[in-house]
Amino acid sequence: VECTATGTAAAGQYANIGTATVTPPQGPPLTPTSTSHYFGPTPGLQLVKKTNGESADTAPGPVVLLGDAISWTYEVTNTGNMTLTDVAVTDSDPGVSVSCPLNELAPSGEANDSMTCTASGTATAGQYANTGTATGTPPTGPALRVPNTSHYFGADPHIRVVKLTNGELIGGPPGNTLRVGDAVTWTYNVTNTGNVVLTGVGVTDDQGVTVTCPRTTLGVGETMPCTGSGIVTAGQYANQANATGTPPVGPPVTGITTSWYTGATPGISLLKLTNGEDAKTAPGPTIPVSDPVTWTYRVTNTGQQTLTDVTVTDDTGITVTCPATELAPGISMDCTASGTAVAGQYGNVGTAIGTPPTGSPVKSPDPSHYFGAVPSIKIEKRTNGEDADTEPGPSIRVGNPVSWLYIVTNDGNVTLTDVGVVDSDLGAVACNDDLLVPGATTTCTALGTAVAGQYMNEATATGTPPAGLTPPISTDPSHYYGWTPGIDLRKTTNGIDAATAPGPELAVGSTVVYEYLVTNTGDVPLTDIVVTDDPEGTASCPQTTLDPGEPMTCEIERTVVAGAYTNTGTVTGQPPTGTPVTSTYTNHHTGGTPPVCDADANGVIDINDIRAIMLARGRPADPGFDPRDADGDGVITRSDAKVCILDCTYPNCATAP
Template sequence: MTTGRSGGHRSRGEGIDGGSPTPIRLPPARTERRRTRGEAKMAVGSRGRRTAAALVAVFVVLGMLSSVAPVMATTLVIDIEKSTNGVDADTPPGPSIRIGDPVVWTYVVTNPGEQVISDVEVTDLAPEHSLNPTPVYVSGDENDNGLLDPGEAWVYQASSTAFWDEALGGSYANEAFAHGVGEYGHGVDASDPSHYVATSYCPIDGDIVVPFGSTDPWRGLLKDVPGARRTEPVAVDIPAGVWSVRLAGYDAHSVRGGGGEHEEQWAAELVSTSGATVRTPTTRDIPDDEDFVVDEVAAALVLDEAVTTLTGLHGSLVGPSNSTNSLVALCAAFTRLRPGVSIEKATNGEDADDPTGPTIAVGGAVEWTYVVTNTGSLDLTEVVVSDDQGVTPAYASGDDGDGVLEPGESWTYTASGVAVAGQYVNVATVEAVAVGGEQVSASDRSHYFGAVPAIDIVKSTVGDGSTVVGGSVTFELVVTNTGNVPLSEVTVTDPLVPACDAEIGDLAVGASVDYTCVAEGITAGFTNVAHVVGTSPLGERVAARDEAPVRVVAASGLIGDTVWHDVNKNGKQDPGEEGVAGAKVKLTNLDTNETATATTNADGKYLFSGLAAGRYRVELVTSSVSGDLTTPRVFTPVLGEGAQSLDNDFGLAEALPRTGLDAGALAFAGVVLVLGGGALLVVDRRRLLGR
């Protein structure tokens, strides 16, 4: 092809009209020799004639040179440098370029001479191919005058797609030509070759890729009769299953610009282990400018048994312009298609795979959503969604109208119910059938918790709830979370006994809080009521109450008995055993911690009167008597209202009341008596001896 900027260019070199300057012959040197005088005279005459002739010749030559002097005064030269994908590939093989990848040729045209060059043209010819690139001017005309000035370099480019030429084994060569016209109308030319090698590769991928290698150009129609172009059979190991099959080839006809659209037919022929043959044809229209032919010849090929041999078949139909196709079979790619399905279940919009899930008030509405998705690469039919708790999911949306759950497609189902108490779980399951008959399934569980908030309070008095006028009563309160959800903001109020008010706060399921409080200065009986409230996680308020009656009674109870000398130490007061006077007994009201003390009379009797009902402790003050006890030292009677307890007696082995002298004083007195007696004996003996 040819391109130019106000002119053209041809082969590299210089000269006039394509020729060389006329050479000037110089006369040969004269040979010195002896001459006679006659000969000398004759020579002088002859020399004169030759000189005159030479002068005439010189003038002629000078005239000729003066006529061409303007042309020979400057040089006329053009140069072109061509590269392929940036490589100066003057000699083969040049760069390796994959079939179908871009090829960019760059042409740099320069003027290394002294004359301005016009009418520059750049062409590129590939003598062995039908494809000739068309160089296009890019840049370099610095003053934009359309003239290739001395020292200027103009850049041209052309592009195409690397293709495989069967006859040349993938090698490609083309030669660029530059032509121009000098200042005096003389043409000048230059040329430069370039090369590349087209390499075969597979433009598709898959789980199993089988290269065919190239085939010869072929024309004809693919049919189930001999005549279709076949690749050499390739040994393969393709397991049974469902596969997507794609074939790739190189349409050399399209790259070469071969005349109009045509139909391309593809097929893969597979032979199984049992010798059965499976063929997968398809037909498509290929635009004239499409280079690669990549077809999915089988979207879902079901192989019931393994395949051991693969052959590629291809052919073309002659187009309307009677063009033919030249096809290079490259490879086949097999992608295993596996079925898959998933189901995602949600409860009230929450993906509650794990407990407890959302908390829902018992009797509240429950909405389940089931999203079924085809996660595999095969269509699914006979889709069924079920739920193990008697819930019936119903289809809601998602199908595009064909009743087929296609890869990536999702369908939505819904169901509803009423919340029951406690932890609830149900499992959704989807089942479907894939192309090829394989069944697939998936499950997903979901949870919710049916909330039953509740609280309880128990209030009681310590004792029988009675007291005397001005007395006090102690209450015990127990607050318990009896529901199945935690409570917050738990508060106790007691209008009649503010001392029993309490802020408990959070209370876990089954947890209890107990405490005591005291009502003092009671003047009359009353019924005391305590209230408790709490808040559930759903904001529901729960409450409970309990009461404890208080009575005011007259104090008429009696506690007493005897402190005696237990002579026989049998723990019983026998006849004749006398009481111990002056012994002290202490009484403690265990309900109020109040105490009192009594002293035995001359008969050893003591008595506490005017006692209220309650629990008491009676004990002998041992520091007020001597001797060991033969009975318990402490009694704990319980009095009812107006009751008496008069059998709290204490027996002593040595029944002497304390005199005020302690054991140390008695011991000291004894020592004094002993020493005094010894002194008297000494005096009496001296008297007897006459001293």
């Protein structure tokens, strides 16, 4: 009998034993066996690809530095039970050539069942993958094809630093101009420009600036700002920043950048000139008062920065005009102002101000001076100690000495030399000093003899001021009156000038009146005037003083005595100085029987007598003798007047001449 069974071939050598069991009619069962074999062919091929010794089936694989050597190993193993021939390995990267030591592999477990193939290359940047493919041909069946992919990451580490000075990117020297002493801030923008993470990132500055960064790791493409600060120094300044970072492989990477600035000290200077002269200290130039004064303000930019809004002011309020408001370094300009010189020491301060690009304005003051000169001289002339600018001045008796005093004063504000005095009549006058500082005084003197009448002489004082100033001159007149005292006396007896004997005949017992006409015939007042009569005594006068030309009449009344009579009047008067002046006058008369018609008994028949008769008309004549009763009828009538008119002493009955 034939029995059957089925199964599925298993890989490799297979053996199974079939056992039949037969039970005979007697005896134990019979168990004959039979063994059968088959071989289950299992072709198999395995490929393990490694990059730089690392199995990197998945990305990113090992990280290698761009440009470094890459080695690939391809571990090929016959995992089947059949010999494989034409074994080879290829790579998906055409530039990779794979070299294998064998082209046949024995079944697995046998000698030469595996081999290692190799290839090499140079790392490229970024994520890299290539696939190795192992092929082999079994004795039967299709060829085997086994791929295996491996990876690496080509590291291209880079770092970049961009440095800003006060927030501004500076392309090259000289950079921005910064004010010396101001704060300066640097920003260091550090960027990972490579393709791998950088650690240990930091920034150093070659000028010792301390740089602070917010972290030390930078991912790919990340940027972080680091900062540093300092104080602006003078001149061209450059500092180099070095940013470093450590990639996963390879040496640290460095980024370098330089920034510049120019440390400038803004400065301005002012030179102020008065009429072209640098007069920082007093007194400065001497300028006549009221003359024009010109101030020049020379403004110079002494710094290294352009100044704007440049102006000049003056502490006295003078308006200053400038040709520009901007000054480049080293450039000057002249501003101007003008005025009129005032008296005395003058000083004003100009101040130049300019604004630099940053910071507060700079300024420079400069004082200047001038002396407002008033050359002046004053003379006061005195005659006999009296300031006699106007007539008449002091009265001086003719022939008496006259002294003149000349008081010369420097009433200006500059020193005068060659001081001198000239008198209009006397010429040059001797003085004590010929140099006078301001306020000083000197005296000069001259002598003379008084002449008659009103006198005037004028003194002229001169002096020499500093160069360029007009010499001053001063005049002063002085006066005196040269006087001649005089007095005149004219005496009348009963109104008759009886200077010649025998004089009028006066009635004995009648009243005689002596009149003394006193006249000041000089040119000065007279005081203490007294009239005396010899032998009659002192006359009665209305006053005791007389101005020049002034008359007065004094008188004495007496009773006529018989016979010839002579008396002499004398007047004396006291002038302002010196001895008294005097004058005399003598009169005569005769005491007797007076003639008819001489009613006033003055020895003359004149209109006064006619008037006396007319006034007494109708009255009886005086007992005895009455000169008014011309016709002797005992009554005074018009007829008496008619008779007397015919007997008048002078024509028309005029009074005594």
